[in-house]
Amino acid sequence: MxxxxxxxxxxxxxxxxxxxxxxxxxxxxxxxxTSGVKEVSTHETTLLINKEDAVIFDTRTPKEFKAGHILGARQIKPEELRAKDFKKLEKVKDKPIIVVCAMGNTARGVAASLIKDGFENVRVLKGGMNAWSAANLPVSK
Missing domain, CATH: 1.10.287 (Helix Hairpins)
Structure with missing residues (x-):
């Protein structure tokens, strides 16, 4: 000592x-x-997509999104993220929403903003697209 x-x-x-x-x-x-935002693994994400018709929101830059994203993912533009403008997402408010970024860190803030805006079933992909790619899951380009 x-x-x-x-x-x-x-x-x-x-x-x-x-x-x-x-x-x-x-x-x-x-x-x-202590966070109100729940993380889901890649396996849980595929189950939510297949069984509950979950919606994937990708928060990465357009360049990263075009390089490869989860099948059926929608991109949230950076200006919408800065303004916290989620009005066009109202149609999917009743479905599970999974927010994805590169490593899972920035998605947590976006998910917290969605929850604050009244979206109830919001989760974050643990490890982000890096975890998705590492698990050799399908990527759309």
Whole structure:
């Protein structure tokens, strides 16, 4: 224990970085559990698409979307995301909605905005398109 304290005293920058990383890690786990946005795996996503006719909203850039997206996915334009304009999505309000981004991080904010706008059954694809592609699931180009 004395060596650890001595190391931290001699290497304040490294010790500070380590503490910051631990705090960020704990925060990400706690935020995931307390968030109103639920994450779904690739398997759960395919079940929702096939059995409950889920709607996929892709929040990536048009270039990324054209490079490959989930079959039947709709793209939400960046200007609509910034304005939080989800009026044209009212037709699918009663269906399960799965928000997708590249890695699953930015989709959480969009999903939270959708929930705040009155959409009830909103989820985020855990790992985003990277997880979808890694699972070798079909991609449309």
């Amino acid at each position: 004395e060596q650890l304290i001595e190391f931290a005293g001699n290497n304040m920058l490294l010790a500070g970085a380590w503490v910051a990383l631990v705090i960020m890690l704990i925060y990400s786990y706690v935020a995931g559990f």
